[in-house]
Amino acid sequence: MAVFTEVSQEEAGELARKLGLGELRELRGIQGGIENTNYFLTTEQDGETLEYVLTLFERLTFxxxxxxxxxxxxxxxxxxxxxDxxxxxxxxxxxxxxxxxxxxVCGKPAAVVDRLRGKSELQPTAAHCDHVGDMLARMHLAARDYPRNQPNLxxxxxxxxxxxxxxxYMDPAQAALLNAELAFQNHIAAGSAYAALPRGPIHADLFRDNVMFxxxxxxxxxxxxxxxxxxxxxxxAVCLNDWCIDLASGAPDEEREQAFLAAYARVRPLAAAERQLLPAMLRAGALRFWVSRLWDFHLPREAAMLKPHDPTHFERVLRQRVAHAR
Known part of the structure; x- marks a missing residue:
């Protein structure tokens, strides 16, 4: 989350009234993230204080x-x-x-959603990973009958x-790793085991800071x-690469990883193709976020509150996943 587009009190208040959310009392920009403009929006209705998140979409289209x-x-x-x-x-x-x-809002697509209670757990234990694995499996099953279709962009x-x-922007060793891993992922995607993987709507970015406790x-x-x-x-794999690793080294944490996978499997047991390709998908998840962080770091956009993530973190994760896959 960040602020690329400045929204006035008047514009936010008009939207809140139009949506029947009450009178605007506070509008506060949210720091963190790198894709959209986000504000906490506080309103008052019938004497009750209500909290929402206003998002203006900077890259996604109508x-x-x-x-x-x-x-x-x-x-x-x-x-x-x-x-909601x-x-x-x-x-x-x-x-x-x-x-x-x-x-x-401000000529850009926008949404207002309820603000969740709690806070993110940035130092998760095995118990936190159990909760996330359980709910991720429930989310996958709940979305099976979702009728709309859009690929993972x-x-x-x-x-x-x-x-x-x-x-x-890469040194020779980094460039070699990027090229080798991209070739490996294209090879995996062309195989029959990959084609057999169960599919459906996914979150694709369920990091520690995108979950509340x-x-x-x-x-x-x-x-x-x-x-x-x-x-x-x-x-x-995206979840395991964030919830179940040591942030300093990028190395997997076996206790947290097993807690996550066991909780997920209690709700939805993994298929044979999934068990076979988990090491390859862990590498895929690390590659995806290394590439996106490189892109954001070396080709940044201007924003009022923007802190690009360190791309070397997912380089370390990818190297660890490659080493553990052998």
Missing amino acids: EQLPFYLHLMKHLALHRIPVP PHELPGSETKEHPEGRLLHT RGLAWWNETVPVVLP ENGRLTGFFDFYFAGVDSWLFDI
Whole structure:
């Protein structure tokens, strides 16, 4: 999250009233992340203080965004704890009974969702990983009948496009690793085991800072704006590469990893192809975030509150995953 577009009190207040959320009392920019403009939006209605998150989308288009917003609404209706998007009152139709979830602020696509309770757990234990694994499996199953389809926009096709763009910034050893891993992932994607992986809507970015806990209880997943239809195993791998590693070295933490996988499998046991390809998908997840962080670091956009993530972190994770896959 960051602030690329400055939103005035008047514009935010008008949207809050239009959505029936009450009178605006506070608008505060959110620091962190690198994709969209985000604000905490506090309103008052019937003497009650209510809190929401206003997001302006800087890269995603009006055509792409319904997939994400309606997925969140679908999951909320299936009792998965996610930020529930607010519709424009009176916009419901027979085809879309949930109403219009996508709005316009400062000429850009925007959404307002409920703010989740709690805070992110940045030093997770095995117990936290158990909770996340359990809820991720429930989320995958709840989204099986979601009717909209959109690919993972940061998947293999994007890696193939972006690696040549960031290669000029790499030293020879880094460039060799990037090229070798990209070739390996293209090889894996062409195989029959990969084709057999169960698929559906995935979060694709479920890091520690995208999950909330309160008193040790998981209260929600958020920031679905990298979601897409892909293998469920890739979603698992992204989580394992963040929740279940040592941040300093990038090395896997076996206790947390086993807790996560056991909790996930209690809800949805892994298929044979998933067990076979988990090491390769762990490498894929590390490659995806190394490439995207290289791109954001070396080709940054201006924002009022923007701190690019360190790309070398996922270089370390990838090297660890390659070493442990042998």
